[in-house]
Amino acid sequence: MFRISIPLFVLLMLFFSNGNAQEVGPEKGSLVIVGGGGSGPEILKRFVDLAGGPTAKIVYVPTASGRNEFDPAFIGRISQMFLAHGAAEVVLLHTTDKDEADTDEFIEPLRDATGVWFSGGRQWRIVDAYEKTKTEMAFRDVLKRGGVIGGSSAGATIQGSYLARGDTKTNTIMMGDHEVGFGYMKNTAIDQHLLRRNRQFDLIEVINAKPELLGIGLDEKTAIIVQGDRFEVLGPSYVAIYDHEVLQKSGRFYLLGNGDRFDLKNRKPLRRSNQYNELPLPAEFKNDK
Numbered sequence: 001m002f003r004i005s006i007p008l009f010v011l012l013m014l015f016f017s018n019g020n021a022q023e024v025g026p027e028k029g030s031l032v033i034v035g036g037g038g039s040g041p042e043i044l045k046r047f048v049d050l051a052g053g054p055t056a057k058i059v060y061v062p063t064a065s066g067r068n069e070f071d072p073a074f075i076g077r078i079s080q081m082f083l084a085h086g087a088a089e090v091v092l093l094h095t096t097d098k099d100e101a102d103t104d105e106f107i108e109p110l111r112d113a114t115g116v117w118f119s120g121g122r123q124w125r126i127v128d129a130y131e132k133t134k135t136e137m138a139f140r141d142v143l144k145r146g147g148v149i150g151g152s153s154a155g156a157t158i159q160g161s162y163l164a165r166g167d168t169k170t171n172t173i174m175m176g177d178h179e180v181g182f183g184y185m186k187n188t189a190i191d192q193h194l195l196r197r198n199r200q201f202d203l204i205e206v207i208n209a210k211p212e213l214l215g216i217g218l219d220e221k222t223a224i225i226v227q228g229d230r231f232e233v234l235g236p237s238y239v240a241i242y243d244h245e246v247l248q249k250s251g252r253f254y255l256l257g258n259g260d261r262f263d264l265k266n267r268k269p270l271r272r273s274n275q276y277n278e279l280p281l282p283a284e285f286k287n288d289k
Contacts, residue, residue, distance in 0.1 A: 024186050024214070024264035025226045029143035031184055035192040035237070036120055036153030037220025041085065043234055046225060048085040050148040051115030056087040059113045059142075063094050063129050064121030064154035070094070082117075095129060102133040110138035114147040118155030124166045124178040126158045136182065149184055153192045158182050160190035162213055164206055174205050185226060185264070187213055194219040194240055200253070207242045214267060215242025217253070229265040233258055243267050246281055254281060 025031070032047045039047075048056050060078050062070065070092060079090040091109040100106050110116070116139055118126060130136045143149060149159065157164055161183035167176020181190075189206045191199060194217040203215035218224065222235030233239050238255040241262065246252065256262060259272035260279070269279035 022229050022265075024188065025229050025231070026143045026184055027228075028146050030148045031159055031226035031231075032148060032150035032223055033156045033159055033185075033190060033216075033218065033226065034150070034152035034223040035156060035194060035218030035220050035235075035239075037193065037196060039152055039223070040221055040235065043221075043223045044081065045085045046223075046234060047115065047117070047148060047150045048082055048087045050225075051087065052147075053086050054088060056082070056115055057089045057113050058082045058087050058091070058115045058117060059109050060090060060092050060117050060119070061094065061126070061155075062092065062119040062121075063096065064123060064125050064158075065119050066121055066125060068094075068096065087115075093135075096125070098129060098131075098133055101130050101135040104134065107134050107138040110135070110142065113142050114145070116142050116147075116149045118149075118151030118158055120153030120155060122168075122171065123154040123157045123163055123181070124168055124176075126154065126182075127163065127166070127178050127180070131180075139182065140184075143184065156192045156218060157190045159184045160188040160216070161186050162189040162206065162210065164189045164191050164203065174202055175209060185216075189213045189215050189242075191215070191217040192220075195237060196220045200240060203240070203242045204247065204253070207244050207247060211244035213244075214264070215253070216240070217242065222258075224262075226264075229263065231262050231264065233260045233262075241267075241269065250281075254279075 030050045082090050095101050158181050160181045163178050163181040165171045166178030167173035191203050194200055203217050207215045217240035219237035222237040224231040233256045240253045240255055242253045261270040271279040
């Protein structure tokens with residue numbers, strides 16, 4: 001019998017250096033996070049492709065909208081939105097009853113889903129319907145199988161760990177009565193409709209109160225595609241980054257545009273050129289003399 005002795009420190013290094021472990025983004029699968037105002041064909045095509053293209057089975061969750069009835073015309077429009085970009089099947093899944101959301105029957109469409117899309121509306125409605133239910137677990141299982149979770153507006157914010165604009169009274173309160181999102185991106189707060197609704201300064205309140213968070217603000221028709229601990233910007237407008245360390249030094253957020261990338265683990269922006277180069281951050285303010 002042969003015995004191989006492996007030093008304890010080597011075992012510890014192997015244990016703690018799992019190459020697949022992610023600090024912010026999902027360990028498996030992808031996220032498509034859109035700032036509202038509609039999702040252009042390039043964004044929808046990327047979502048469907050990540051869900052498997054011609055074999056993609058999409059589950060559309062309209063719960064944030066506040067509607068309880070969805071007529072055939074609405075369902076047809078939603079289905080066509082994904083089918084036109086190559087998906088094989090689209091299923092609408094909705095309830096406001098947490099007990100129903102906690103049943104095996106309700107989650108049946110999610111068992112073999114390759115993509116989930118959360119609609120716009122109010123993000124706290126998604127929490128009230130699905131938090132800590134079998135449905136929430138089934139959403140997460142889509143990622144674990146290598147699928148994709150996407151969403152626009154409220155469907156973007158729910159993907160962060162902190163639920164910005166989660167107050168049930170009004171969407172102008174940044175830190176309200178619902179503060180916990182589904183956390184597909186850890187230690188993040190996500191805002192939407194950024195420039196279109198003049199919201200570009202609003203996330204500063206959240207990051208000042210919770211400096212451990214990374215704030216991500218997305219303008220309309222613009223998305224980030226998240227895989228592991230990196231994302232890429234896709235769309236015609238901008239994504240704003242709110243990093244407490246940068247805010248402390250310069251008082252500023254900064255913007256990323258189409259094709260720019262971001263290292264979530266190290267909080268480093270990368271600007272597209274022939275290669276991806278680190279983007280200079282805002283300089284410190286200097287007092288004029």
